Amino acid sequence: MTDYGMVIDLERCIGCNACAVSCSQENNVSLDKQWNRILTEGGDAMDTPEGSYPENGRDGTLSMNHLPLACQHCDNAPCVKVCPVNATYKRDDGIVEIDYDKCMGCRYCMSACPYNARVFNFDDPKTLPTDGTGNVEERKQGVVEKCTFCSHRVKEDLDPACTVACPADARIFGDLDDEESTASRYIEKYETEQLLDELETDPNTYYIRGEMSPGRTRSGNELEGTEKKAAGNPNGVATDGGDGQ
Amino acid sequence: MSSAPDAGVVVPRFGTRGKAWLALLGVLIVAGLGAWAYQLQQGLVVTGMDNIFSWGLYIMLFVLFIGLSAGGLIISSAPKFFHSKRYDSLAALGVLLSLGCIVVAGLLILPDLGSPSRVTGFLTSPDPRSPMVWDFGIVLLYGLFNVGYLWLLTRRDLAKMGSRLALGVADTPAGRERDRKRAFWAAAVAMPLAVGLHSVTGWIFATQIGRGDWFNPLVAPMFIMKALVSGLALLLVTSILVDRFTRFRFPRELVPELGKLLGIFVAVHVVYLVAAERLPHAWAAHFEFWSITSAFLVGDTIHFWLWTVIGGVLPIALLAVPSLRRRIKAVFVASVAAIVGILFEGVYLIFTGYHDVNIDAAPGVTTGTGYTGLEADIWATTGSYTPTIVELLIAVGLIAVGALIVTLGLRFVPIQPDDRTPVSAGRDDSTATTAGPVATDGGRRPDGGADGEVTGDA
Numbered sequence: 001m002t003d004y005g006m007v008i009d010l011e012r013c014i015g016c017n018a019c020a021v022s023c024s025q026e027n028n029v030s031l032d033k034q035w036n037r038i039l040t041e042g043g044d045a046m047d048t049p050e051g052s053y054p055e056n057g058r059d060g061t062l063s064m065n066h067l068p069l070a071c072q073h074c075d076n077a078p079c080v081k082v083c084p085v086n087a088t089y090k091r092d093d094g095i096v097e098i099d100y101d102k103c104m105g106c107r108y109c110m111s112a113c114p115y116n117a118r119v120f121n122f123d124d125p126k127t128l129p130t131d132g133t134g135n136v137e138e139r140k141q142g143v144v145e146k147c148t149f150c151s152h153r154v155k156e157d158l159d160p161a162c163t164v165a166c167p168a169d170a171r172i173f174g175d176l177d178d179e180e181s182t183a184s185r186y187i188e189k190y191e192t193e194q195l196l197d198e199l200e201t202d203p204n205t206y207y208i209r210g211e212m213s214p215g216r217t218r219s220g221n222e223l224e225g226t227e228k229k230a231a232g233n234p235n236g237v238a239t240d241g242g243d244g245q
Numbered sequence: 246m247s248s249a250p251d252a253g254v255v256v257p258r259f260g261t262r263g264k265a266w267l268a269l270l271g272v273l274i275v276a277g278l279g280a281w282a283y284q285l286q287q288g289l290v291v292t293g294m295d296n297i298f299s300w301g302l303y304i305m306l307f308v309l310f311i312g313l314s315a316g317g318l319i320i321s322s323a324p325k326f327f328h329s330k331r332y333d334s335l336a337a338l339g340v341l342l343s344l345g346c347i348v349v350a351g352l353l354i355l356p357d358l359g360s361p362s363r364v365t366g367f368l369t370s371p372d373p374r375s376p377m378v379w380d381f382g383i384v385l386l387y388g389l390f391n392v393g394y395l396w397l398l399t400r401r402d403l404a405k406m407g408s409r410l411a412l413g414v415a416d417t418p419a420g421r422e423r424d425r426k427r428a429f430w431a432a433a434v435a436m437p438l439a440v441g442l443h444s445v446t447g448w449i450f451a452t453q454i455g456r457g458d459w460f461n462p463l464v465a466p467m468f469i470m471k472a473l474v475s476g477l478a479l480l481l482v483t484s485i486l487v488d489r490f491t492r493f494r495f496p497r498e499l500v501p502e503l504g505k506l507l508g509i510f511v512a513v514h515v516v517y518l519v520a521a522e523r524l525p526h527a528w529a530a531h532f533e534f535w536s537i538t539s540a541f542l543v544g545d546t547i548h549f550w551l552w553t554v555i556g557g558v559l560p561i562a563l564l565a566v567p568s569l570r571r572r573i574k575a576v577f578v579a580s581v582a583a584i585v586g587i588l589f590e591g592v593y594l595i596f597t598g599y600h601d602v603n604i605d606a607a608p609g610v611t612t613g614t615g616y617t618g619l620e621a622d623i624w625a626t627t628g629s630y631t632p633t634i635v636e637l638l639i640a641v642g643l644i645a646v647g648a649l650i651v652t653l654g655l656r657f658v659p660i661q662p663d664d665r666t667p668v669s670a671g672r673d674d675s676t677a678t679t680a681g682p683v684a685t686d687g688g689r690r691p692d693g694g695a696d697g698e699v700t701g702d703a
Contacts, residue, residue, distance in 0.1 A: 003464070008604040030613075030616075031616060031619070031622070031623075032611065032612070032613055032614070032615075032616035032621070033296065033613045034611045034613040037608075037609075037610070037611070039396075039604065039606035039607065039608070039609075040606055040608070041606050042606075043607070044607060046607045046608040048607070054542050067604075067606060069604060077454060078453065078454060081372075081374045081375065082375050082376065082377065082453075083372055083375060084361070084366070084367060084371060084372060084375040084377040084378045084381065085366030085369075085370050085371065085372070086366075086370045086371070086372045087366070102363065102366055102370060103360065103363070103364075104272035104358050104359070104360045104361070104364055104366055105289075105358050105359020105360045105361075106354075106357065106358055106377065106455040107299040107300060107357075108361075108375070108377055108449075110296065111299060111453055111455070111456055111598065112453055112455055113302060113455055114454060114455030114456075115455075115603065115604060116296070116297065116601045116602055116603070116610045118296075118602070119296050119613050120289070120296060120299060120359065120613055121288070121294075121359065122288050122289045122290035122294075122295070122359075122613050123287060123288035123289075123612070123614075124288070126616060130347050133634050141288040142288060142289070142360040143359060144359075144361030145358060151532075153561075161430075162532070188692075190508045195604065196603060196604070199454045199455065200454075201454075210372070213551060216618075221445060
């Protein structure tokens with residue numbers, strides 16, 4: 001079996017938002033929402049630290065970290081259990097996905113998700129350019145949407161857009177059922193946490209804190225363990241699922 | 246003035262006032278439909294909801310109307326289950342009221358949906374794990390049960406007056422006797438059904454780990470209790486109004502009796518259950534005696550105070566004093582206050598779930614509304630909500646549908662038991678009667694003086 005999951009090394013993350021931007025770009029996400037948010041653990045505003053600046057030769061206490069947050073693809077996903085019409089479901093490969101043709105927009109899943117990972121199309125999506133971006137069809141007004149681990153890319157043996165885009169190699173996507181995958185080995189070796197683990201949702205997303213891992217050790221678009229793809233997009237970031245070349 | 250064919254129907258025909266009332270309801274319904282059409286076209290962006298505060302007025306009122314639908318059915322079925330005729334005069338009106346409320350509750354879900362045309366998914370691909378599926382099932386069952394039960398209670402009278410609604414049933418003494426037995430069995434089904442309805446609606450919230458105080462085993466018992474409070478209060482309000490404006494006669498001696506019962510319900514709900522819920526948290530979180538006490542007694546939001554003062558202190562004060570609760574006006578005010586309080590309990594419940602975000606680091610969550618351009622601030626770290634005019638219009642329109650159902654029921658269904666004398670409409674409070682087949686309040690005379698006079702004019 002396959003059980004896709006992600007490891008995010010918070011010691012590597014530099015808070016650059018490249019993953020968030022590439023996510024919105026690849027998945028055609030409306031400008032008034034984000035599937036992938038980069039939160040600042042620190043001060044009250046984005047990219048501000050907490051604590052005090054070192055003055056007059058004293059020690060400062062400034063500290064700031066970044067926490068990338070998207071759908072955690074939980075094993076015991078509350079959103080899946082509450083969906084009255086089976087529009088959101090856990091796939092056999094571990095990805096929590098939404099059938100946009102079934103979703104009736106009751107937003108019970110948004111109440112259920114403790115991570116606030118889901119967004120609703122209160123009106124028509126707004127993108128620049130207006131006919132959309134990336135490789136995913138636009139979602140209509142009145143349905144809930146969220147991160148899919150770029151299931152359309154995974155189907156093509158490509159890593160999710162955020163993972164490829166990360167300049168700090170802080171994201172590692174892989175099969176948690178395969179003990180030899182980088183993701184599984186890092187979860188084994190490094191100190192990891194699942195967010196809000198006291199709620200027993202058992203996410204497929206793990207965060208490394210403490211000792212820094214070597215990060216994503218490959219270059220390129222392709223999923224770990226799959227054949228090397230032909231050269232990617234000449235502009236550097238593949239946004240077409242590898243179809244175009 | 247009443248002829249035999251009308252007997253039991255409390256509004257034999259709509260007069261000027263009746264027609265004006267129907268016209269008002271019609272205007273409200275049309276306004277609500279117009280607002281819904283606008284919302285369908287624009288999207289839920291015209292509501293006050295956003296990605297954090299993702300349920301608003303529709304769900305708050307859904308919870309309220311689920312609760313309101315309890316009273317009538319319980320008051321009509323509980324005595325029947327114990328073979329008592331005590332509240333027979335309210336039985337049919339109560340079930341009619343339950344029916345109207347459950348229809349409003351069910352309809353309130355539709356405007357809350359982003360894609361209402363897909364509501365058929367409840368039937369074509371339901372997930373049996375979802376509390377909302379359980380609720381869909383039990384709301385449907387409860388609504389159908391109310392229709393059947395109302396028909397069972399009134400079909401012999403419908404037959405007697407020659408109504409087609411009797412569906413061919415004949416009015417025979419043996420048939421009435423059989424229906425009495427069937428009503429017992431229907432009552433035996435009604436009570437667990439009502440308990441199920443309110444518990445399941447509570448579990449929609451109580452199963453959710455992600456929304457603060459929702460995840461609380463007390464929510465379902467609270468829902469049962471608030472259903473008893475608001476349901477009985479609505480039955481009292483409606484009975485008093487229908488008594489005033491139609492031929493329906495609300496036996497005067499029931500006012501203090503049901504008022505006392507309402508007072509007990511309010512006390513159990515707002516005093517006992519709230520204390521039971523808050524004390525352990527307050528005790529565990531504080532050290533000094535007085536800080537435990539104040540954390541226990543002092544609420545944190547305006548909704549909490551609106552609920553416990555208007556819906557708790559005020560009705561208890563009015564209903565605890567025997568001389569006050571014999572006054573129809575006092576019971577009426579207490580009942581309205583209790584309903585307003587329960588409305589704000591629902592508001593309070595939704596706010597406790599949505600105000601705080603579990604992971605609230607900056608910049609927070611994208612709201613998904615209020616986008617004006619690339620410079621717009623689309624982020625929020627706490628939930629906030631104010632209903633919009635569109636939401637209010639739609640909600641009022643749906644409530645008008647419920648009022649229309651009750652009004653048409655008064656016109657076409659004989660809700661007044663047949664063996665009593667109709668009383669003319671528009672009487673003053675003080676001319677209520679004490680005659681009737683119903684047990685009295687320990688034989689006490691209400692208010693005294695002329696109030697006890699029988700004023701039936703048939």
